[in-house]
Amino acid sequence: MTSYLIKNARILGGEPQDLRLKDGVIAEIGTYLADDGATVIDAEGLIALPGLVDLHTHLREPGREDAETVLTGTRAAAKGGFTAVHAMANTFPVADTAGVVEQVWRLGKESGYCDVQPVGAVTIGLEGKQLAELGTMADSAAAVRVFSDDGKCVDDAVIMRRALEYVKAFGGVIAQHAQEPRLTEGAQMNEGTVSGELGLRGWPAVAEESIIARDVLLAAHVGSRLHVCHVSTAGSVEIIRWAKSKGWDVTAEVTPHHLLLTDELVRSYDPVYKVNPPLRTEADVLALREALADGTIDAVATDHAPHPSEDKDCEWAAAAMGMVGLETALSVVQQTMVETGLMGWADVADRMSRRPAAIGGLTGQGRPVSVDEPANLVLVDPAYRGAVNPDSFATRSRNTPYRGRDLPGRVVATFLRGRATVLDGELV
Amino acid sequence: MKRHLVSTADLTLDDALLILDTAEEMAQVSTRAVKKLPTLRGRTVVNLFFEDSTRTRTSFEVAEKRLSADVINFSAKGSSVSKGETLKDTALTLQAMGADAVVIRHGASGAPQRLAESDWLHGSVVNAGDGTHEHPTQALLDAFTMRRHLNPGLGRDLNGRRITIVGDVLHSRVARSNVHLLHTLGAEVTLVAPPTLVPYGVESWPCAVSYDLDAVLPKSDAVMMLRVQRERMNAAFFPTQREYSLRYGLDAKRAAALPEHAIVMHPGPMVRGMEIASEIADSARSTIVEQVTNGVSIRMAVLYLLLGGSEPALSPARPAESRTTEEHSK
Ligand SMILES: [Zn+2]
Numbered sequence: 001m002t003s004y005l006i007k008n009a010r011i012l013g014g015e016p017q018d019l020r021l022k023d024g025v026i027a028e029i030g031t032y033l034a035d036d037g038a039t040v041i042d043a044e045g046l047i048a049l050p051g052l053v054d055l056h057t058h059l060r061e062p063g064r065e066d067a068e069t070v071l072t073g074t075r076a077a078a079k080g081g082f083t084a085v086h087a088m089a090n091t092f093p094v095a096d097t098a099g100v101v102e103q104v105w106r107l108g109k110e111s112g113y114c115d116v117q118p119v120g121a122v123t124i125g126l127e128g129k130q131l132a133e134l135g136t137m138a139d140s141a142a143a144v145r146v147f148s149d150d151g152k153c154v155d156d157a158v159i160m161r162r163a164l165e166y167v168k169a170f171g172g173v174i175a176q177h178a179q180e181p182r183l184t185e186g187a188q189m190n191e192g193t194v195s196g197e198l199g200l201r202g203w204p205a206v207a208e209e210s211i212i213a214r215d216v217l218l219a220a221h222v223g224s225r226l227h228v229c230h231v232s233t234a235g236s237v238e239i240i241r242w243a244k245s246k247g248w249d250v251t252a253e254v255t256p257h258h259l260l261l262t263d264e265l266v267r268s269y270d271p272v273y274k275v276n277p278p279l280r281t282e283a284d285v286l287a288l289r290e291a292l293a294d295g296t297i298d299a300v301a302t303d304h305a306p307h308p309s310e311d312k313d314c315e316w317a318a319a320a321m322g323m324v325g326l327e328t329a330l331s332v333v334q335q336t337m338v339e340t341g342l343m344g345w346a347d348v349a350d351r352m353s354r355r356p357a358a359i360g361g362l363t364g365q366g367r368p369v370s371v372d373e374p375a376n377l378v379l380v381d382p383a384y385r386g387a388v389n390p391d392s393f394a395t396r397s398r399n400t401p402y403r404g405r406d407l408p409g410r411v412v413a414t415f416l417r418g419r420a421t422v423l424d425g426e427l428v
Numbered sequence: 429m430k431r432h433l434v435s436t437a438d439l440t441l442d443d444a445l446l447i448l449d450t451a452e453e454m455a456q457v458s459t460r461a462v463k464k465l466p467t468l469r470g471r472t473v474v475n476l477f478f479e480d481s482t483r484t485r486t487s488f489e490v491a492e493k494r495l496s497a498d499v500i501n502f503s504a505k506g507s508s509v510s511k512g513e514t515l516k517d518t519a520l521t522l523q524a525m526g527a528d529a530v531v532i533r534h535g536a537s538g539a540p541q542r543l544a545e546s547d548w549l550h551g552s553v554v555n556a557g558d559g560t561h562e563h564p565t566q567a568l569l570d571a572f573t574m575r576r577h578l579n580p581g582l583g584r585d586l587n588g589r590r591i592t593i594v595g596d597v598l599h600s601r602v603a604r605s606n607v608h609l610l611h612t613l614g615a616e617v618t619l620v621a622p623p624t625l626v627p628y629g630v631e632s633w634p635c636a637v638s639y640d641l642d643a644v645l646p647k648s649d650a651v652m653m654l655r656v657q658r659e660r661m662n663a664a665f666f667p668t669q670r671e672y673s674l675r676y677g678l679d680a681k682r683a684a685a686l687p688e689h690a691i692v693m694h695p696g697p698m699v700r701g702m703e704i705a706s707e708i709a710d711s712a713r714s715t716i717v718e719q720v721t722n723g724v725s726i727r728m729a730v731l732y733l734l735l736g737g738s739e740p741a742l743s744p745a746r747p748a749e750s751r752t753t754e755e756h757s758k
Binding site: 188191192193194195196197198199200201202204268269270313314315316317318 | 515516534535536537538539541542545558559560561562601604627628629630631632633
């Protein structure tokens with residue numbers, strides 16, 4: 001196996017140091033390290049972070065290979081600096097059995113670009129009626145710990161309660177897509193001044209907040225773990241902050257797009273801005289940034305949701321919801337959190353690697369950048385500025401809201417247990 | 429003026445007056461024995477209707493034919509139009525056929541804007557009603573009708589006129605287009621509806637909102653009743669048709685509270701006995717039939733201005749007192 005000597009990288013933004021990657025681990029950290037036959041990487045000006053971990057990725061395989069496959073999705077992940085992703089369960093067939101989660105897990109192993117940790121469905125067929133075989137998925141080769149009906153909300157309070165209780169037996173967590181279904185029937189965008197003017201049916205913040213409020217109370221009542229997917233409103237932040245102040249075992253994630261974009265963009269009626277949960281207001285964006293900075297929100301998760309062009313090249317109401325995000329996530333976090341002074345690079349490592357790995361129960365990921373730790377690393381050039389060009393993406397889909405937008409930062413290299421998956425910004 | 433008419437919010441005061449004044453000229457054509465102008469000869473206008481609307485389509489078609497355009501009616505209703513590719517594919521087809529203008533009616537809000545801003549199609553796009561968003565030519569014909577009654581004369585606006593719009597504002601594209609346009613023309617607009625049928629965020633609109641029709645009627649120069657579909661009560665927007673009519677319907681007793689000069693309008697189709705009593709719809713102060721007539725003049729004006737370009741609308745037979753379109757087009 002190739003060993004690498006990374007010269008003058010700023011670990012978590014600190015002083016330049018050399019790192020030796022050998023036999024899958026960080027073998028040595030210091031200054032003026034000898035190359036000893038290693039491949040030398042000049043990392044002058046680059047930041048070294050632990051490999052990023054995504055809690056929320058739609059890899060689409062099996063079933064929608066026209067949008068993404070495990071291979072193309074993990075290639076996109078590597079280009080974005082990720083060394084592990086959680087593959088969401090809303091595939092065809094749904095990942096609600098040991099057979100499907102093991103298939104996804106095996107495809108991830110074969111891809112080799114990053115670790116793929118399958119998420120299991122909470123209920124059979126994501127229908128919210130009958131629990132899937134959660135224990136069997138937990139005991140399978142995929143060792144599932146995160147369960148989610150993402151795309152749909154587990155809206156039945158009894159089913160949600162039972163799921164929260166049941167997964168305690170194997171240290172599982174329920175990741176809820178909080179969306180009260182009756183309040184969002186036919187909803188097209190955030191309910192606010194813009195939806196009223198555009199004549200698009202509104203998606204009120206309360207539809208998210210009421211479910212989160214119920215779920216934190218349920219989690220407290222049964223003493224279990226709740227993870228809240230893609231928090232998008234200021235009100236949700238308040239509820240989660242309150243739940244955490246009670247000492248309840250609640251974690252939450254925010255997507256990069258909810259840290260940057262607002263519902264004003266919908267005025268174009270361009271479905272590239274159509275996403276679930278919807279883009280909210282400036283006040284929500286600012287509240288989410290603050291919550292991520294102070295740790296109320298634990299993690300950034302991409303909700304990478306690839307769609308073929310025909311599902312976006314149409315009128316708003318007919319378009320699919322979702323955006324690709326793996327290859328732009330770190331840049332958006334740099335712009336919204338680092339360059340605003342809200343977070344340092346150590347905080348980025350915490351919210352994009354350490355905490356998501358802990359929530360997902362991944363032991364070999366999200367580790368410190370120190371000697372004898374697994375060599376899962378990403379090198380970032382924070383000085384880079386450039387317009388997003390979807391044609392350069394590794395994902396199979398092109399539904400990015402950032403086309404042509406200037407974003408800072410660029411992933412120069414990614415290492416998965418000491419093996420380079422990306423070098424010079426290109427897949428290896 | 430812009431190349432498309434997608435929203436009345438895009439119209440400046442000058443644009444709006446130019447359209448209204450041009451429509452007055454067009455109205456004169458319609459009173460002649462020969463009702464045709466050669467203006468759009470050789471130009472192709474496509475009426476692309478994804479929703480049934482015989483009234484609106486016929487009005488556009490009459491307008492197009494009076495301007496001598498080649499008219500193609502493209503009804504997408506009935507073909508499998510649940511998915512959006514059809515909009516793109518249809519647009520590409522129309523582009524290949526050389527459409528100079530596309531008049532589009534679509535059930536999805538924003539579809540005309542999508543068409544106008546995409547590279548699927550290069551012709552002008554006229555919004556003939558999109559979802560619950562806008563219906564600009566309806567608002568223009570409404571304003572035209574109001575001006576004739578409340579402040580007649582070329583170049584005049586609706587400054588200070590009090591316009592009350594009553595009914596299902598939430599689902600009404602007519603209301604949205606009217607609020608923008610009437611505001612631009614200087615009118616004071618009040619929306620009246622049960623709170624369930626008022627859009628979220630209406631505070632930011634350039635109009636007032638009231639839940640009390642009786643309080644507003646005596647201070648109205650025009651009252652526009654919007655259609656209220658009976659099915660809305662199944663979604664709990666109001667309890668029963670009876671209660672809606674009692675609280676928000678325009679019957680003879682309520683109409684008596686209007687000032688003498690006030691007009692009663694309805695964009696159609698009406699639900700008689702629901703939002704408006706028959707005797708009021710058919711009364712002398714009702715402009716409902718007149719609105720239909722004015723619709724043709726307005727649509728002629730819009731198509732002429734979008735496609736006809738620089739030539740005056742009525743070169744040979746234009747009466748001396750009428751202002752030329754160029755005078756307004758600065
Ligand atoms: Zn979701």
